[in-house]
Amino acid sequence: MQHTPPLPLDLPEEYSIQASTEQDLPAVIELLRPFVEQRKLLRRTRAETASLLITGFVALHRKEKVVGFSSVEIYSKKLAEIQCLAVFPEHQDHGLGGALVKHCIELAKARGVMEVMAISSSEKFLQNLGFDYSLPDQKRALFCQLRSREAVYLELEERGEE
Structure with missing residues (x-):
């Protein structure tokens, strides 16, 4: 796969991107x-969401x-994954999603990661940011879910841990 640098992204002045904090x-x-709720993102516990903040970025309106x-989970020097990319609908189409992804990519790059992947239904959006398919056409990434995520969250809710 040929490396394609992310597009430069300019944000309207009322928006900014910064590292997320607790x-x-x-x-x-x-x-x-x-x-x-719309099943566009995976459900996560409070603790799982908190762990995403360590390598995450927030888009702010008027600071x-x-x-x-968005967050980037770094698995190894070979691979990282963009996770939880979300922008409120009324703030979309201003370049925030692209800027968040770009910040995640830059963090992974600074940590020496070779490749960043993203699992999304918005392939055109990601391709515009330099993403491309890394598997040959005849291969696809398949997943085997070993346990229902809903069952895990029901257990946590019953214990008051969510």
Whole structure:
């Protein structure tokens, strides 16, 4: 696969991107909730979401309200994954999603990662950011779910851990 650098992204001046912190957790959970309910993102516990903040970025509107989020999970020097990309609908189409992905890619690059992957239904969006298929046409990534995620969350809710 040939390396394609991400496109330069300019944001309107009322928006900014910064590294996420623990203080962003309630706002990030609130941001992700409708995307989880629409089954566009995987449901995560509070602790799982908190762990995403370590390598995550928030998009801010007027330097105060969290309106977007994305994280990059670094598996090894070979591979990292973009996770939980979400932008409130009323703040979409301003370049925030692309800027969040770009920040995640730059973090992975700074940590020496060779390749960043993303699992998404928005392939054109990702291709515009330099992503491409790394598997030959005749191969696809397949997943085997060993345990129902819903069952895990029901157990956690019953124990009051979500």
